[in-house]
Amino acid sequence: xxxxVGYIGDKQAQPILLDCLVKLxxxxxxxxxxxxxxNSIDLYKDAVRVRELAKVAPQLSGTAGIGHTRLATHGEPxxxxxxxxxxxxxxxxxxxxxxxxxxxRLKQQLTAEGHHFVSETDTEVIPHLIEKYYDGNLEEAVExxxxxxxxxxxxxxxxxxxxxxxTAKKDSPLIIxxxxxxxxxASDVPAxxxxxxxxxxxxxxxxxxxxxxxxxxxxxxxEVNRKQHLISWSVEEAQKAGYEHFMLKEIHEEPRVIxxxxxxxxxxxxxxxxxxxxxxxxxxxxxLACGTSYHAALIGKYVMEELLSxxxxxxxxxxxxxxxxxxxxxxxxxxxxxxxxxxxxKAMKKLKDVGCQVLAITNVVGSAxxxxxxxxxxxxxxxxxxxxxxxxxxxxxxxxxxxxxxxxKIDARRLADLIMELRQLPEKVQQVLDNETKILEYAKxxxxxxxxxxxxxxxxxxxxxxxxxxxxxxxxxxxEGYAAGEMKHGPFALLGSDTPIVAIVAQDNTYEAMLTNxxxxxxxxxxxxxxxxxxxxxxxxxxxxxxxxxRVDAIFSPVVNVxxxxxxxxxxxxxxxxxxxxPRNLAKSVTVE
Ligand code: M6R
Numbered sequence: 041x042x043x044x045v046g047y048i049g050d051k052q053a054q055p056i057l058l059d060c061l062v063k064l065x066x067x068x069x070x071x072x073x074x075x076x077x078x079n080s081i082d083l084y085k086d087a088v089r090v091r092e093l094a095k096v097a098p099q100l101s102g103t104a105g106i107g108h109t110r111l112a113t114h115g116e117p118x119x120x121x122x123x124x125x126x127x128x129x130x131x132x133x134x135x136x137x138x139x140x141x142x143x144x145r146l147k148q149q150l151t152a153e154g155h156h157f158v159s160e161t162d163t164e165v166i167p168h169l170i171e172k173y174y175d176g177n178l179e180e181a182v183e184x185x186x187x188x189x190x191x192x193x194x195x196x197x198x199x200x201x202x203x204x205x206x207t208a209k210k211d212s213p214l215i216i217x218x219x220x221x222x223x224x225x226a227s228d229v230p231a232x233x234x235x236x237x238x239x240x241x242x243x244x245x246x247x248x249x250x251x252x253x254x255x256x257x258x259x260x261x262x263e264v265n266r267k268q269h270l271i272s273w274s275v276e277e278a279q280k281a282g283y284e285h286f287m288l289k290e291i292h293e294e295p296r297v298i299x300x301x302x303x304x305x306x307x308x309x310x311x312x313x314x315x316x317x318x319x320x321x322x323x324x325x326x327x328l329a330c331g332t333s334y335h336a337a338l339i340g341k342y343v344m345e346e347l348l349s350x351x352x353x354x355x356x357x358x359x360x361x362x363x364x365x366x367x368x369x370x371x372x373x374x375x376x377x378x379x380x381x382x383x384x385x386k387a388m389k390k391l392k393d394v395g396c397q398v399l400a401i402t403n404v405v406g407s408a409x410x411x412x413x414x415x416x417x418x419x420x421x422x423x424x425x426x427x428x429x430x431x432x433x434x435x436x437x438x439x440x441x442x443x444x445x446x447x448x449k450i451d452a453r454r455l456a457d458l459i460m461e462l463r464q465l466p467e468k469v470q471q472v473l474d475n476e477t478k479i480l481e482y483a484k485x486x487x488x489x490x491x492x493x494x495x496x497x498x499x500x501x502x503x504x505x506x507x508x509x510x511x512x513x514x515x516x517x518x519x520e521g522y523a524a525g526e527m528k529h530g531p532f533a534l535l536g537s538d539t540p541i542v543a544i545v546a547q548d549n550t551y552e553a554m555l556t557n558x559x560x561x562x563x564x565x566x567x568x569x570x571x572x573x574x575x576x577x578x579x580x581x582x583x584x585x586x587x588x589x590x591r592v593d594a595i596f597s598p599v600v601n602v603x604x605x606x607x608x609x610x611x612x613x614x615x616x617x618x619x620x621x622x623p624r625n626l627a628k629s630v631t632v633e
Contacts, residue, residue, distance in 0.1 A: 042069060042110040042627070044123075044135045044214075045231050046196040046205040049222025049252045053077075053105030054097070060224075060231045061090040061107045065622060069109035070117035075124040075133040077198050078102035083133060085122035103252070104203060106196045108135035111627050114143070115160025125164045127171035128156055131200040132178075134170065136163040137227060138192035138212040139632050146188060162191070170197055179249050182206045183261075192382070192632065196225050207248040212631050213380045213408065216240045216248055216255055218268065223250040228404075228629075229271050230423050237271040241406040269406055273423050285620045287426035287514070291606050292473060295466035297431045298599075300420040301438040302462065322371040324350055326396075328357040328387045329375040330630070332429040332509060336436035337375050338502035339598050343440060346595065347448040357387035358633070372396045375440075377424065377432035378629040379407020386633065388412045401439045403432050417443065426621045427628045428514050430606045433506070434469075437599060438462075461593045471590045472603045479604060482569055482585060483611030486540060492517055493531065493566075494542045494605070495524040495557065497550035503598045504544055507605035513623050514613035524550075524557040535564040542608070544601050545572045545579055548594035558582050571601050 043064025047053045057074045072093050073085020082100040086093055090109060108123035115121040124133040140146070143162035146169065151157065155168045169185035170178070178199045186193070192211035198204070207214060207225045217224030217232040217239050224232045225248065229239055240257070242248055246264070248257045257264050283289035325344055327337035337354040344352045357374070361383060372391045376384045379402035389412060391398050400413035403421050410416040419435030441462060448455060486492060492511060496504035505521035512519040522531060524543070535541075541561050545554045555578060558568055562582065570583035573591050580586060587608075589600045613620045 042108060042137055043227040043231060044106070044108050044137055044194055044196055044225070045227070046106045046198075046207065046225035046250070047222065048104040048203070048205055048250055049219065050103060051222065053102055054100050056235070057105050057107035058090060058094045058097075059234065060226060061109055063231045063233075064109050064227060065090055069622070070112055071119070071122035072107070072109045073122045073124055074100065074105055074107040075135075075198065076100035076102035076105035077133075077200065077203070080200055081126070081130060081133050081198070083124055083126065085124065086119050087117040087122060104198060104205065106133060106135050106198060106205065114139075114162040120159045121161050123161075123163060125159060125161065125167050127167040129171065132167045132170050132174065132197060133199075134163065134167040134195055134197045136166055137194045137631060138210070140165060140189055140191040140193065142190040165189075166193075166195060167197070170199075174199070178202050178204065178206050179247060182208055183247055186210075194227060204249055204251045207242070207250070209242045209246060210244045211382065211385065211408075213629070214242045214248075216242065216250060216257075218255060221253055223252065223255055225250060229273065230425070233271065233273065239269050239271055240266045241269065241411075242266065243411065284614075285426065285610070286424075287428050287430060287606075287610050287620050290424055290426055290431045291603065291610065293422070293431050294434045294603060295470045295473070297421045297435050298438055298466045298469060301435045302442065321369055322350070323369040325352040325371045325373065326367070326391075327352065327354045327373045327375065328360055328384060328391075329354075330357050330381050330383050332433050332506060333375040333377060333381075333384075333436060335502045335506040335509070336433055336440065337373075338505070339437060339499060340373070340375075340440040340444070342499040342502075343444050343595060347444045347450055356383075357381070358383040360387045361390060367391070367394055367396055370396060372398045373401060374398060374409060374413065375401045375436055376407075376409050377403045377419075377421070377429055377436070379404040379409035380629045380631050382631050382633045385409060385412060401436055403435060425628075427623055427626050428510055428606075428609070428620070430510075433602065434599070441596075458593060458595065461596055465592070465596060465599055468590045468592055468596075468600055469603050472600050472607075475588070475604075476607055479587060479607045480611045482587065483608050484615055485585075486511075486517070486542075486569075486608065487515065487612045487615035489538060489540055490517060491534070491539050492519045492542060493527070493539060494519060494521045494544070495527060496521075496544035496546075496601075497524045497554055498546065498548060499595065499598055500544040500546050500550070500601060503601045503605065504542075506602055507542060507544075507609070510606055510609035511612060513626060514609045514620050515616050515618055516623075517612065517616075524554055527557065528560065532560075532564060535561060535566040537565050537567065540567045540569060542605070543568055543570045543583065545570050545576065546594050546597045546601075547573050547576070547591075548597070555579070555582060571604055573597075
C-alpha cells in the first residue's frame, strides 16, 4: 500500500515529486522518500510524513525522479525500509507498491550470488534482480526481473545513464500522465492532476517506458496501444474547499453527489438501465465488498429482497475468497469505491473463473474492478480523499437503489412514489446537514466515552455497523454495531452508565421492537441517543437525547441516518483531536490481501 509517483521532463523533479506525494498520502503513509536522477542517483528518505521530509530534504538536482509513500507491510516504518531502494552499485533505484510473495526465497538466492540487503522489505529484491539482469537496457532488465517475481506490484525503476523511467504493474493501480515535454507515472489521478489531466491506465502485465517526450507501453516485448482518458475532476475538487478536513467537506458534498449520481439515470418517470447481470434467468444475487462498501452491500440486500423478491447474499470479499460457493444462476455485484481493493478484485476474478456475470459499482473510472467486470456502474462521488468513506458510500447507495428500482416489478404507483422520494433525497440530506450544530453537541458528549454501541434493525442494521465503523476509525473509540435484537444475547453484560447506545429508530415494521430494545437498555443504566424521525413522540419518552431526522420512506432511511452518524463520528474525532483524514494504521485503498 502507499503511493508511487515518477516524473521526467524539463523541470527540477524534486518539488514536483514532493507535491504529488502529498496528494498520495491518503493511500496510507508512515514513511516516504524520493530519488532524483542526474549523473548519479541522489536519494533521500525517512520514516516521516511527506511535508516533514520536504522541510529537511537536501536539494537533489535532476529533471527525472521517483517518489514513494509507504504503509509498512514487510518491516517497521524506518529510514532503511522506506523507498526508494537501491541495488548494490547504487545505480538502480526502485519504488514499489504491492507485496512480493517469494521475496524470502529470492533474497536467499541473491545473497548467495553476492548481493547485499540493507532493509527488511520485500521490495528490495527488485533492484537487485534488475541489477542481476542489467545489460545496458533497463526495460529488458525490469522485464527479466519481474519474471522471477511472484506477487503484486506497481513499480518504477530508473538507472544512471538512461534518461527514462520504466514502470510495470500487476494487481496494483498504475497510470501514466501525459504532459507537454514532460510525463508522469502515478498510483492514481489526483496525484498528478495539477500537472496534467491526460492519463493512461496500465493493465496487468504492461511495461511502460517514459522519457520527457515519449511514452511506450509493451507486453512481452510487443508494443500495445492503451486509450488516453481525459479526466474531468478539477484540481479544486480534490482539495478541501475551505473545510477543516476532507471528511467534513465530503460529507457536505453528499446532496450534490446524490444529484450527480442520479442525473441521467432517472428519467422523468422511471429509472432506466439494461444490465446483463440482471437478465437471463438470475435466481439469486451475490454482492461482494469490503468495509464500508460491504455495508452498502448489506443495504442493497435488503432493498433487493424487498423490491425484486429474489434471495440476496451480501458477503465480505475477503471471506468469499476462502470457501466454496454454489453460484448457479447467481448474478454477482462487486462494490468498491476505489476499484482497487485486493480482496474484492480477487473475489471478482474467482466469480469470472466460474462463469458468473459480474457488475462492478465503483467510483474510479478505468479502475481494476471496472476492467475485470462485465459491466460497470460508475458512481459520481468525485475524488474522495479522507480515508473514512462518506460520500462514496452515499453514491453506492444511490447506484443500488437505482439498479433495483430499474428492475423492480412492484406496483407502478409505489414505484413512482419511490422515484419521487429518491429525487427529494438531496434536500432531505441537506436538512440533516443543517442540523450539524446539534450533532456537534452530541459528539462532545460521546467523545468522553471509550465504548459506544450502535444498534439498528432491518435495513438500518447495516447503518449501525457503518456508524460504528466511522466512529472507531476516526475517533479511536471502541464502537460496536449490533443488530438490536442481539444485544440481549451477550452484549448486555457490558451495559452500564459508561456505555452510551446510539439507537436507530426507523418508522417501519421494526419500530415497536426497537422501542422494546431501548427500554431494556435503559433498564440496565446505559444512556441512549436515538436517531428518530420528526414527529416521533414515543421516542421522546424513552431516549436521553434525540437526533431528529426528516421523514423519508423507510427504504431510504439509511440515507439520512448515515449522514447523521458520519457527522457524529467526525465531530467526536475532532473533539478528541484525532488526525481525522488520515487515521493511524489505515489506508484509503487496501491493495494487499
Ligand atoms: O475502495 P473500497 O470501497 O473497495 O474500500 C473498501 C474498504 O477498505 C473501505 O470501504 C473502508 O472500510 C473505508 N475507507 C472505511 O471508511
